[in-house]
Amino acid sequence: MNWKNRISPAVNAIAPSGIRKFFDIAAEMEDVISLGVGEPDFVTPWSIRESCVYGLEQGYTSYTSNRGLLELRQEITSLIEREHQITYDPKKEVLVTVGVSEALDIAMRAVLAPGDEVLIPEPCYVSYKACVTLAGGKVISVPTKIENEFRITAEELTDYVTPKTKVLLIGYPNNPTGAVMDYETLEKIANFAEKHDLIVISDEIYCNLIYANTKHTCFASLDKMKDRTILLNGFSKAYAMTGWRIGYALANPVIISAMTKIHQYTILCAPITAQIAAIEALKHGEKYMKKMVSEYDKRRLLILDGMRKIGLECFEPKGAFYIFPCIKNTGLTSEEFAENLLRAERVALVPGNAFGDCGEGFIRCSYATSVPKISEALVRIENFLKNHVYR
Structure with missing residues (x-):
């Protein structure tokens, strides 16, 4: 039996994640420094872990409401009102999901009909x-430029909008x-979205990771x-x-109700233990978050200065925990640079084209790892450039 012909055409059309290839190689090597994983190197703060342990000891192991624990939804809406001055009804306008990835998936399934177009600025997650x-x-990619620090503009979006455009998906900090x-x-x-009657899905998972006196706008x-935005966070x-x-x-x-329909049939609810931990994070986790952000900022400045000193152009990133150096002056493609660097100097990072065609000529490095x-890694990258690229 030809099983490939039995797989959904939509699934067959999707390429495997461009991130995984290099980590599969790295997993078989020793002494690899990874600048590739978009994951904090910190352990979840103890008070958050302890709340989960206590919940288990008290026997909190059941299903919750499809939409999530009401207490968690109340804490979420309180946070949004406190930080962004937006009021949401915790009973009707919030859905707790299994990560932002699930929220994005069911948001798309809730609002898209076959053939609807979605504008997505690139590079993107x-x-x-x-x-x-x-x-x-249907994906409509809208390229951004390093000259504009990879920010999208309404003027650029206007060149790609059509009568079939239904959704604008943005993710900033990026x-x-x-x-x-x-x-x-x-x-x-926002004026562009209103003019063209678009739904805006705004992925703001990195909104608290902001540096250099920059302010995040929800x-x-x-x-x-508010009424036309699906706000995602986690x-x-x-x-x-x-x-x-x-x-x-x-x-x-209306949108939350539609998303909940999909959620209740595919997931039912997010794990109660994780929801209990999330409540504790919102109540008492801010001090830990600020400490981590302060540490990320030190690392951000270190890697930015280091990349520039070894000859790789990059603008100053002011959010998330990534830097996106340009490697066009090496004459290598993004994939060639990433693979050759990994094999020669055992540093793992992600080729920029994994995030869209306009990411070609760049690499993504995560600074969610220790200063040492x-x-x-910077020493090894400099050695790679001297011994294997510019020789």
Whole structure:
């Protein structure tokens, strides 16, 4: 039997993640320094872990409401109101999900009909396009430029919008570039979304990882945007809770109800233990988050200075925990650079084209690792350039 012919055409059309290839190679090698994984190197703070342990001891092992524990939804809406001055109804406008990845997937499935177009600025997180394709939508990639620090503008979006465009998907602070949007630019994009009657899905998982006195603007907080925005966020990055798989979506009641339908048949509910931990994170986790962000900032400045000193051009990332150096002056493609560096100097990073075609000529490096490892990685990259590229 030819099993490939039995697989859904939509699944066959999706390429494997461009990130995994290099980590599969690295897994078979010793003494590898990884700058590739988008995961905090911190352990989840103890008080958050302890709340989970206590919950287990008290026998909290059951299902929860499909939408998540009401207490957690109340804490989420309180946070959004406190930080962004937006009011959401915890009973009708919040859905707790298994990570932001699930929230993105079911948001797409809830709003897209076959052939609907989704505008996606590139470079972008690797799952964005796949979620659109699996939901039956059509991806319309909108390239961004290093000259504009990989920020998208309303003018650039205008060149790609058609009568079939239904959704604009944005993710800022950005993975992989570390780009952050300013209020004025987002305001123009909001006007663009209103003019073309678009749903905006705003992935703001890195909104608390901001540096250099930069301010994050929540897209839903912009004038008239709350009702047309699906706001996605979670706990993985800011609270070092990647393995807990806990995220959430905020939107108008009709969209949340539609997303909940999909969620209840595929997931039922997020794990109660992770939800209990998330409540503790929102109540008492801010001090730990700020400490981690302070440490990321030190690493950010170290790797930025180091990359520039060894001759790789890069703009200053002001959000998330990634830097996106340009390697075009080496004459190598992104994949050649990543693979040759890994084999020659045992440093793992991600080729920029894994995040879209306009990422070609760049590499993504995560600074969510220790200062000694970053310092050693910079030495190894410099050796690679001297001994294998510029010789």
